[in-house]
Amino acid sequence: MDVIRVATRSKPTAVAGAIAASVRQSNEAKVQAIGPMAVNQAMKAIAVARSYLAVDGMTIVCVPSFIEVPVDGGKRTAMRFQVEPR
Amino acid sequence: MDVIRVATRSKPTAVAGAIAASVRQSNEAKVQAIGPMAVNQAMKAIAVARSYLAVDGMTIVCVPSFIEVPVDGGKRTAMRFQVEPR
Numbered sequence: 001m002d003v004i005r006v007a008t009r010s011k012p013t014a015v016a017g018a019i020a021a022s023v024r025q026s027n028e029a030k031v032q033a034i035g036p037m038a039v040n041q042a043m044k045a046i047a048v049a050r051s052y053l054a055v056d057g058m059t060i061v062c063v064p065s066f067i068e069v070p071v072d073g074g075k076r077t078a079m080r081f082q083v084e085p086r
Numbered sequence: 087m088d089v090i091r092v093a094t095r096s097k098p099t100a101v102a103g104a105i106a107a108s109v110r111q112s113n114e115a116k117v118q119a120i121g122p123m124a125v126n127q128a129m130k131a132i133a134v135a136r137s138y139l140a141v142d143g144m145t146i147v148c149v150p151s152f153i154e155v156p157v158d159g160g161k162r163t164a165m166r167f168q169v170e171p172r
Contacts, residue, residue: 036123037122037126039126039129040123043125046150060149061147061149064129065133084147086147
């Protein structure tokens with residue numbers, strides 16, 4: 001299962017669709033964001049995915065954590081959101 | 087139980103302490119943020135609170151949602167994070 005990378009310009013509804021698809025298929029989604037604006041987009045997307053999956057009777061929760069990721073030869077701290085059914 | 091309001095300038099570790107205290111006392115915390123920077127601070131705080139509570143053997147999850155809040159006579163869309171033990 002691929003990590004869903006969220007950028008500042010990602011559309012929350014598009015990301016939400018990817019999250020919902022991943023949860024339906026794999027029972028989880030891994031969402032990653034670097035920087036405040038991307039984190040904000042990710043959280044909007046997870047809130048929207050929650051409403052998408054509620055239609056199927058699923059309730060999702062997210063578990064946030066920090067993760068070091070390689071970026072342009074250096075390292076940055078990203079936020080990782082593990083999304084799972086409750 | 088009071089809602090924990092997170093602002094752009096809130097310190098994630100201070101907010102994390104409030105979240106951990108609320109979860110220990112009330113088995114939940116309600117965290118609210120308006121705007122991208124505040125949402126980012128809130129998520130950092132929840133990730134830090136997760137490590138605080140892990141010491142006690144507790145695993146927390148968060149459930150994000152949108153909520154309309156009255157601000158200066160108007161209304162704004164805030165993000166609400168319900169934090170609970172898994």
